[in-house]
Amino acid sequence: MIQRLFAPISRPEAPPPWGLAAALSGMVAAFAAILIGSTLALMVYCGAPENAAYCQALNFRLPPAVSLAAWTLGAALTIVFVFVTRRKPAERAALRLGPIRASVFWVLLISVGLAVTLDVITLRITSPLVAEPELQSFKALPAGPLDWALALVFMVVAQPAAEELVFRGLLLPALRQAVGPWPGYLLNAVLYAVFHLLAYPPIAQDLNGLWYGALLPLVGGLVFGALRLHTGSTRAAILGHAAFGLFAVLKLAALG
Numbered sequence: 001m002i003q004r005l006f007a008p009i010s011r012p013e014a015p016p017p018w019g020l021a022a023a024l025s026g027m028v029a030a031f032a033a034i035l036i037g038s039t040l041a042l043m044v045y046c047g048a049p050e051n052a053a054y055c056q057a058l059n060f061r062l063p064p065a066v067s068l069a070a071w072t073l074g075a076a077l078t079i080v081f082v083f084v085t086r087r088k089p090a091e092r093a094a095l096r097l098g099p100i101r102a103s104v105f106w107v108l109l110i111s112v113g114l115a116v117t118l119d120v121i122t123l124r125i126t127s128p129l130v131a132e133p134e135l136q137s138f139k140a141l142p143a144g145p146l147d148w149a150l151a152l153v154f155m156v157v158a159q160p161a162a163e164e165l166v167f168r169g170l171l172l173p174a175l176r177q178a179v180g181p182w183p184g185y186l187l188n189a190v191l192y193a194v195f196h197l198l199a200y201p202p203i204a205q206d207l208n209g210l211w212y213g214a215l216l217p218l219v220g221g222l223v224f225g226a227l228r229l230h231t232g233s234t235r236a237a238i239l240g241h242a243a244f245g246l247f248a249v250l251k252l253a254a255l256g
Helices: 002-010 020-047 049-057 064-085 089-094 104-125 145-179 181-199 207-231 234-255
Strands: none
Touching (some): 020 064, 064 145, 145 234, 207 234
């Protein structure tokens, strides 16, 4: 049973038609896209005279809708970057966006089950239970229907598509080819956690911040990487990531 579970991770794949440097450039581009979106949002929102005093009082912390719109723009730019730079048929095929060799229902069910399990573990490690870093502004600032709608768009659609295209579509096969199947799988999850910590730094600087900012994304990277390798499809990793994102939004709503 255990051997069957880990076999797809140990099994080598055909090398992708791009090198490690090109794959890493996708990660850099994704981070740059987040910075571009955030900078534009900060300039537009805080540049308006009626918002200047508000931004200064909150140390330029943007309202939820503005931050989420900025990150959604960054995710859209990342998706465009991947498809523009990987235009050849062989490159599109190597992104593994084709059919999933598994039931979509089971992919979603396993992903939701793992998300719930991680929250149960979180309750044993941190206190109290808080939202993911991308959604923590909901606790600091008032949120309305637009904020919740953008939270769903970003957490369930934009972020899963952009990050899985980069980390499991581009980077995972390149890392496994460069350093080996298992080291590449683990390094992919580490780079994903570092990316999350830098792109969406948690408000808290204690154990809660470390857990939500770095350790949970590390586990998420392992889960999404395993989905990609077990099913042979990056689309499965996108679906699993979307399930995690939906659970995060529902948890935030349950936290009140």
